[in-house]
Amino acid sequence: MILYGLKTCDTCRKALKSLPDAQFVDVRADGVPQDLLKSAHAQFGAALLNTRSTTWRGLDDTERQRNPLELLADHPTLMKRPLIESQGRLYLGWGKDVQAALLG
Template identity: 80%
Template sequence: MILYGLKTCDTCRKALKSLPDAEFVDVRADRVPEAVLRTAHAQFGAALLNTRSTTWRGLAESERAGAPLDLLAAHPALMKRPLIEAGGRLYLGWTAEVRAALGAG
């Protein structure tokens, strides 16, 4: 299981605490592999972008209009977190549904 997120993100920390065997990948330092990012975008669409983040609010309107995958490549912190890869499936966020699917409290 791989958890993609930010080490400073409270939600990612909660997820890691509940999933102690997960490998953590900091998206700022190590990036999300392009294939994983493409699959996540195909599965989650616009939900993959965190449009409530300070990073998003700091972008110019012209930048926000860019292709989502290009935005995520340029600004990894724009990704909604955490993105979890487990058993060949992807999960986005740390909702009750995700926790239940992963068997985490």
């Protein structure tokens, strides 16, 4: 299981605490593999972008209109977190549904 997030993100820390065996990848330092981003975007669509982040608020309208995959490549912190890859499946966020699926 791989958890993509930010080490400073409270939600990511909660997820990591509940998933102690997960490998953590800091998207700011290490980025997200492009093929994984494509799969996540195909599955989650616009939900993959965190439009409530300070990074998003700092973008002008022209930047916001760009292809989401290009935006995420340039600004990995725009990704909603955490993105969890487990047994070939992707999970986004740390809501009750994701917790139930991963914790049983």
